[in-house]
Amino acid sequence: MRQLLLVYVILCCLSLAHPFCPSQCTCVLHGLTDGARTRSVVCNDPDMADVPVNVPVDTVKLRIEKTMVRRIPTEAFYYLVELRYLWITYNSITSVDSAGFYNLKVLHELRLDGNMISVFPWESLKEMPMLRTLDLHNNRITNVPNEAIPYLFNITYLDLSSNKLATLPSDLMDIWPPFNGAPIFANASQKVVLGLQDNPWFxxxxxxxxxxxxxxxxxxVVLMDLFMACSGPENLAGFPFQRAELDNCVKPSVMSSATKITSDLGSNVILRCDATGFPTPSLSWANADGSPVDNTVQESPGDGIRWSIMSLHGISFEDAGNYNCKAKNYAGNAEATISVSVAGDISTTTVPLRLSNKTEPTKQVSTVIPPTTLPSQPL
Known part of the structure; x- marks a missing residue:
């Protein structure tokens, strides 16, 4: 019994020193110039039907290519904590579990091109905070939802070409210059590469x-192919993007009733802004720090026009500052800023000197400022 235990311990030690390689894969240990070593694993057996589960834990690059693998199950690679490159290309993948990439905290590159994925679990990207390359080229993806946008901020190479995309959420482009308002530098070293060609764009x-x-x-932001073309509507079918002129699509413009307002302490203030654009813009108010503001009303008296008012009741010194009115539609964004100042005195209480044993009543001194009257109709 003791001899069997000794043999087991020796085998375990050998497996740690020289990890086993999956039977349908090839494992290679690479030596680096600084003396360190990295391991890559390639699995390209056409008879492979499942994602391998016994890949060496020190693997840095894993390639599963040209196999019969059809799905990526939950936590398929959770033990590969050093994995930086994951290529699952030209297989038969149709299903990706939302927890399929659990614990891949240092993954830098994920390539899933050449499969049959129609729905990608975008929320799975939160498990890969270091991801910079996402390649979904040549799949069957029909939709990128708004919910995907927060997970794409750090991606610098996004390839969605050769799918079945007809549209994109308009807010997607807002995460990159020039649409996010960040200044553009011609010699910027950090580029974002987008592959969007070969889709049936409407x-x-x-x-x-x-x-x-x-x-x-x-x-x-660099497009892999500048000469993308429209598939619809009928009047634009076949037109390259660079020649497409869109009907009923006008960026919003916004104008405020005033840029600076000074109001007395305790008064009521109404701020107003008006916006035009098509489709009719939505309007929202925010403080200088971006936090939303309550007590707002908006109305659209006709197509392409909207106004909004914001009310400040019994204004105090804390209400002073900048307020931004933001207009937004599919074509773009615009905003106007109104600066509010507050004038007046703070009420104070004075305590009289005691001149005798008799206590005199306390006198209160204050500045009374009548509040402004709210109009019955918007300005």
Missing amino acids: CDCKISKLIELSKMSGTP
Whole structure:
């Protein structure tokens, strides 16, 4: 019994020193110039039907290519904590579990091109905070939802080409210059590469920012193919983006009733802004720090027009500052800023000197400022 235990311990030690390689894969240990070593694993057996589960734990690069693997199950790679490159390309993948990439905290590159994925679990990207390359080229993806946008901020190479995308959420382009308002530097070293060609794009206002980007030069966002074309509507079918002129698509413009307002302490204040654009812009108010403001009303008296008012009741010194009115539609964004100042005195209480044993009543001194009257109709 003791001899069997000794043999087991020796085998365990050998497995740690020289990890076993999956039977349908090839494992290679690479020596680096600084003396360190990294391991890569390639699995390309056409008879492989499942993601291997016994890949060496020190693997840095894993390639699963040209196999019969059809799905990526939950926590398929959770033990590969050193994995930086994961290529699962040209297989038969149709299903990716939302927890399929659990614990890949240092993964830098994920390539899933050449599969049959129709729905990608975008929320799974939160498990890969170091991810910079996401390649979904040549799949069957039909939709990128708004919920995907927060997970794409750190991606610098996004390839969605050769899918079945007809549109994109208009807010997607807002995470990159020039649409996010960040200054553009022609010699910026950090570029974002987007692959969006070979999709059946429906050219309407929803993708107007993408069409606008295709007509720009010198931006930090680089399109792999500038000569993308419209598949619809009928009047634009076959037109390249650079020649497409969209109907009923106008960026918003916004104007405030005043840029600076000084109001007495305790008064009521109404701020107003008006916006035009098509589709009709939405309006929202925010403080200088970006936090939303309550007590607002808005109305659209007709297509392409909207106004909004914000009320400040019994204004105090804490209400002083800048308020931003933001207009937004598919074509873009605009905002106007109103600066509010507060004038007046703070009420104070004075305590009289005691001149005798008799106590005199306390006198209160205050500045009374009548409040302004709210109009019955918007300005």
